[in-house]
Amino acid sequence: MAGLILCRSRYADRPYYISNMSVNIYSLEELCYYLYNNIYLIGTDLFDEGLVDYIERELGEKELAGQLEFLISENAGLSELVMTVLRYVDYYSEEEISGLSATIDELDTQNVSERLKARADNFLSNKRYSSAIHNYETIIYGRKDTGQGDDFYGNVWHNMGVAYAGMFDFYEAKQCFERAYALNANDESAKAAVAAGCLDDGRCAGEDEDEQVYVAYREIETLMDHAPEEPAYRRVKNAFELKEQGRADEYCAAIDDIINNWKTEYRNYIK
Amino acid sequence: MNTKEYFFCVGIDLGSEYSQVSYCDYQNKEPVSVDFEGQTWRYRTPTVVSKTIGREEWFAGDEALHGAKLGEAVPVDNLLKKAADKKPVTVDDTSVMPIKLLEVYLDYLLQSAKSAGGSESVDRVCVTVEDYNISVLNVIVKAMENIGISRDKLETSSRDESFIYYAVSQKEELWKNDVFLFDYDKAGLAVKRMYTANERGNRIIMVHTDSFYDELSYQVWENKLSAEYLDDKLYQLAMRLFDRKNISSVYLTGVVFADDINLPSFINYICDRRRVFAGNNLYCKGACYQAYAGVFGMPRDMILACRERITTGIEMKISDRGRDKILRMVRPGVNWFGADCEYDFIVDNAEAVELFLSPIDSREKQLVRVPLTDFPERPGKTTRITVSLSFTSDSRCHVMVKDRGFGEFYASSGRVINEELLL
Numbered sequence: 001m002a003g004l005i006l007c008r009s010r011y012a013d014r015p016y017y018i019s020n021m022s023v024n025i026y027s028l029e030e031l032c033y034y035l036y037n038n039i040y041l042i043g044t045d046l047f048d049e050g051l052v053d054y055i056e057r058e059l060g061e062k063e064l065a066g067q068l069e070f071l072i073s074e075n076a077g078l079s080e081l082v083m084t085v086l087r088y089v090d091y092y093s094e095e096e097i098s099g100l101s102a103t104i105d106e107l108d109t110q111n112v113s114e115r116l117k118a119r120a121d122n123f124l125s126n127k128r129y130s131s132a133i134h135n136y137e138t139i140i141y142g143r144k145d146t147g148q149g150d151d152f153y154g155n156v157w158h159n160m161g162v163a164y165a166g167m168f169d170f171y172e173a174k175q176c177f178e179r180a181y182a183l184n185a186n187d188e189s190a191k192a193a194v195a196a197g198c199l200d201d202g203r204c205a206g207e208d209e210d211e212q213v214y215v216a217y218r219e220i221e222t223l224m225d226h227a228p229e230e231p232a233y234r235r236v237k238n239a240f241e242l243k244e245q246g247r248a249d250e251y252c253a254a255i256d257d258i259i260n261n262w263k264t265e266y267r268n269y270i271k
Numbered sequence: 272m273n274t275k276e277y278f279f280c281v282g283i284d285l286g287s288e289y290s291q292v293s294y295c296d297y298q299n300k301e302p303v304s305v306d307f308e309g310q311t312w313r314y315r316t317p318t319v320v321s322k323t324i325g326r327e328e329w330f331a332g333d334e335a336l337h338g339a340k341l342g343e344a345v346p347v348d349n350l351l352k353k354a355a356d357k358k359p360v361t362v363d364d365t366s367v368m369p370i371k372l373l374e375v376y377l378d379y380l381l382q383s384a385k386s387a388g389g390s391e392s393v394d395r396v397c398v399t400v401e402d403y404n405i406s407v408l409n410v411i412v413k414a415m416e417n418i419g420i421s422r423d424k425l426e427t428s429s430r431d432e433s434f435i436y437y438a439v440s441q442k443e444e445l446w447k448n449d450v451f452l453f454d455y456d457k458a459g460l461a462v463k464r465m466y467t468a469n470e471r472g473n474r475i476i477m478v479h480t481d482s483f484y485d486e487l488s489y490q491v492w493e494n495k496l497s498a499e500y501l502d503d504k505l506y507q508l509a510m511r512l513f514d515r516k517n518i519s520s521v522y523l524t525g526v527v528f529a530d531d532i533n534l535p536s537f538i539n540y541i542c543d544r545r546r547v548f549a550g551n552n553l554y555c556k557g558a559c560y561q562a563y564a565g566v567f568g569m570p571r572d573m574i575l576a577c578r579e580r581i582t583t584g585i586e587m588k589i590s591d592r593g594r595d596k597i598l599r600m601v602r603p604g605v606n607w608f609g610a611d612c613e614y615d616f617i618v619d620n621a622e623a624v625e626l627f628l629s630p631i632d633s634r635e636k637q638l639v640r641v642p643l644t645d646f647p648e649r650p651g652k653t654t655r656i657t658v659s660l661s662f663t664s665d666s667r668c669h670v671m672v673k674d675r676g677f678g679e680f681y682a683s684s685g686r687v688i689n690e691e692l693l694l
Contacts, residue, residue: 003590004624006598007615007655015678023679028618030678033653091617091652093593 012058016051022271029057032091035082039103040122043115047072047081064088079104113145117156129163130270136160149227154184161192165270168198191216278566279390282559283398284433284552285379285411287351288457289315291555292380294388295563302559304552305380305387307333311527314552316383320375321346322362331379347372351400354410355541373414381418392683394536397426397562399433399554403579405663407629418678426565427608430454431463431478433557438465439573440560445546448517453505454555455492455527459484460505462512468632474570475631481595483508492527505537513541523549529534574604574631581607582664583694586627587658590619600660603631607662609629618643618654624672628694639692646674647684653677668692 015024018034025031035042047068058066068086082104086097107115120135139145139156154220161176177193179188194216227233239254277297278674284291291314293302304314321335321344322328330338338344345363347353353360353369356547360367381393398411408427415425438450450465458481468475487508491501521541523532528549532538541547576582585601601610616624624641646654655675670690676683 003588003595003619004616004621004656005619005652006589006591007617011615011655011675026678027655029652029655030680033677033680090592 008090009059009061012054014058016054016058018046019059023065026184027092028061028064028085032089032189035085036092036096036100037120039082039100039107040118042078042082043119044076044078044081061088064201074215078107108135111145111147113139113152116150117159120156121159123168124159124163127166127265127269128271129166132163133160136163150183154180154182154186154189157183158186158192161189161196165192165196165199167266172202187212191219197219273408274524278394279385279388279392280559280562280566281371281381281384281393281396282433282555282557282562283377283396284558285351285398285400286318286347287401288313288318290318290376290380291315291552292293292384293552293555293559294390295559296388296390298510299388300563301390302556302563304555305383307383312379312551314555316380317348318350318376319346319348320350320372320379322365322367323366324363329375329438331376332383332593346503349400350376351407352622354414355404355406357406368437370410370414370417373410374417377411377414378418381420392626393420393424395424395426395562395565396420397428397558397565398619399428399430399558399561401430403427405608405610426561426606428558428561428606429577429579430554431480431608432561432579433554434463434522435465435476435478435557435575435577436560436564437553437557438522440557441520445520448519448521450522451512451518451541452522452524453528454525455489455523456525457489459489460487460527462508464512464516470632471634473572473631475574475576480578481512489526502534502536505534506540509537509541509614518545520546521547522553523547524551524553526551576604576631579606579608579665581605581610581694582631583631584631585660585668585692585694586629587614588625588627589616597627600626601668603629607665611659613657613659614659615655617652618646618656624658624670626670626692628692630694639690641672641688641690642671643688645686645688647686649677649681652682668694 007027009028012026015026016031017024017211023034025034052065052068052072055061055068066083067088068081071081071084079101083097083101086092086100091098107118110118114137116139120132120139121134123129123132136156136159140160142154145152152234157180159175161173161180164170164173164176174193174196177189177196192211194213198217198220228237235254235258239251239258242251243252274523279294279296282293282302286564291304291310293301293304301398305654306313306612308318313326316332317336319328319335320331320341323330323338323344330344335344335346346361347360350369350372350637354373357369360369360372362372370559377398381396385391385393396415398415400407400411412422412425416422423447434452438452446465447468448466452463452465454461462481462483464479464481466477466479466659470476487501491504518536529551532549538547582603584599584603587598587600588595590596599616600612621643623643626639626641628637628639643656646656655677657671657673657675659673660668661671668691670692672688672690674684674686
């Protein structure tokens, strides 16, 4: 429903820092937005004394702070904590809150490993590679979940490989994909291992490679052939064309821009 | 409705030459004027401050004049005008900001009231001024803050409002029909008529003022030889103004009506089947009644619609937990100075801020749309806006809509939309 929603709680002068996403929030509406859009990334650990204190002192919402304090003392689940905040603030509609509730309930029914993986997968899809790797490692090196089979652990290794590859650490990525393939016997993991190896040492396929490896190399070559059509590649190419035309200032500016973007992206990867 | 058992309210009539102060408390619900034991009128004190020569010592009122007469102090008058001009004033070779002068004077008045009423604190103050303009009012607010009276404890009012508060605080039979006020002071004669209209269950109280400053100037009264002329003029005027009107009471105030009133025709006429009262602290006591009403409230059905009061309500359509609702931003009947307000909203696919103007004398509401198209497009509910209303008179409202972005998720564009409303 379209309209203007009255903000009933104050906008704080001092923000609350959420380390999970490295983001500052200044209002209850922003807290709701964060919870709603990052439900896979949050755990009950978000609702700590610091947040409750912030809600009470900076946002002046003693009632909500009191409710959360009680729920925390009773070891309430994530669903209850999130729903308490969302229902307190007039920001999301009842329909939206109910939809999220179903998602959280699903998360609540998952065991620790599944939830951790869902959380890590979400980091991965948001290109928060370092955080994703940290969560995958917790699953792999933590207590073995007997309820999960080799497929599950294989997929965790595979996704960790994707995260390493995203950070250009192709050696680690290759190790992960190989471990993944050993567990899940998935062709995708095998191909990814070959690709990571190729990107790591630049070695091309020889005549003596087995058929599966040979096919993987061919696929990588095809991708590389088409790389010039990618927008990111074209930006670099355009920049070098400026250099060839003698437009040094524009060339330098374009290169600076590209490098700065890469830096920003990479900093985000390792946040 | 406040149920405070102990309270202390102060009313101040801040004049350019003289001022008055009154108080009411839990023992005296009716305002009591502070007795300054002045030589001419007991209940007024000159609007003057003075600084002791060579010392950082300030006096106010009669004491200020006394020190000046003895040659020990430098007097400063015209405090309101100086305050509005905002220019530094040189007193005893020292440059002083005019707000400081007003602070000294207002503090003196408040201390006088507290001392007379035996109170250590003040719950609410109302200051009434003749020249009700934003420059003077802002300085009064600031000066009051500097002496510990925060904005939420302070009210300001025009003379019309003080008159209304005084009149409606009397027995209802005294204001059931029209109420007239003859205010004959140094500026000349002004006649105010207070009347009430019933509109959709509300009692709307209005004041109409006629000025006769040329026809009945102060000089006419000063010339004692023309006493008969004055009496006749006032009599003729009263006959004209009272014609075909039901009048419950008549008040006389100002220097002309302060002493023995030798105006037989006029007095005989106005006293005929009407209650007539003469006094010189009506505005001051009216301000005190207003301060009292600020603590304990006014009857909900009473709407003041005199000058300086906003007669058009401003409402806004909002979404409240998915339902359309109306948010009343400005209630009709409030003084424009102090009606400023500010609200924050989350934009949920709305294209405009929709304001409804509802005049008290009409059922029709006028819709004013302030489009938000100048703001950047963002996903739903990720734009916070601040809608501010500020008034420069009872009929002019400035609407400002600011894009606040959405924290660190979406930065503010810094854009602002401005709109003027004529009420």
